[in-house]
Amino acid sequence: MYRTFRSVVRFKSIELDPVERRLSSCADIEDLRRIARRRLPRGVFDYIDGAAEDERTLERNSSAFGRLGLRPNVLRDVSDIDTSVDFFGSTLPLPLMLSPTGYTRITNSQGELAVVRAAQRAGIPYSLSTMATRSIEEVAEAGPNVDKWFQVYTWRDRGLVA
Structure with a gap:
C-alpha cells in the first residue's frame, strides 16, 4: 500500500533556496x-x-491576449514537439525574445548583463534598450553567442543616435 501511495503522491525534495522555492510555486505571470x-x-x-505614458498599448495588448484561447489536444504524444521558429534568417528554439527594458539595474546589480546571459542560455535574441545602464560593448562581451538587437529612439538631435 505504501508503494502505491508513494507512486501517486510523488514526494519532492525540499527546496532550501528561498528564491527558488517561491518561484517554483508560480504557475503564471x-x-x-x-x-x-x-x-x-x-x-x-x-x-x-x-x-509608457498613459499605458494604452499595455491595455490594448492585455485585452488582445485576453481574447486568445488555447484548444488543448489532450492525450496526444508530445515526446517530439518542435517549438522552433525561423526569425530573420535565424532558427530560434522558441518564438520569444527578451525585449528592451531600461534601468534593469534597479532590480539586479548586473542589470542588462544578467538579462543577455539569460537570453544566451535560452538561445533567444536580446534587445538592448536606449535607456540601458550598461554599454553596448559590455553587453556584447557578456553575451557573445546571442543575437543582439538595439532599440533606437530617434531624437531631434540626430547626432545623439550616431
Whole structure:
C-alpha cells in the first residue's frame, strides 16, 4: 500500500533556496507579479509593472491576449514537439525574445548583463534598450553567442543616435 501511495503522491525534495522555492510555486505571470509586488519597493514594482505614458498599448495588448484561447489536444504524444521558429534568417528554439527594458539595474546589480546571459542560455535574441545602464560593448562581451538587437529612439538631435 505504501508503494502505491508513494507512486501517486510523488514526494519532492525540499527546496532550501528561498528564491527558488517561491518561484517554483508560480504557475503564471500573475503569480510572479504577486511575489514582485510583495518583495520590491513600490516605485521599483510600479516601474517594472507599468508601461509608457498613459499605458494604452499595455491595455490594448492585455485585452488582445485576453481574447486568445488555447484548444488543448489532450492525450496526444508530445515526446517530439518542435517549438522552433525561423526569425530573420535565424532558427530560434522558441518564438520569444527578451525585449528592451531600461534601468534593469534597479532590480539586479548586473542589470542588462544578467538579462543577455539569460537570453544566451535560452538561445533567444536580446534587445538592448536606449535607456540601458550598461554599454553596448559590455553587453556584447557578456553575451557573445546571442543575437543582439538595439532599440533606437530617434531624437531631434540626430547626432545623439550616431
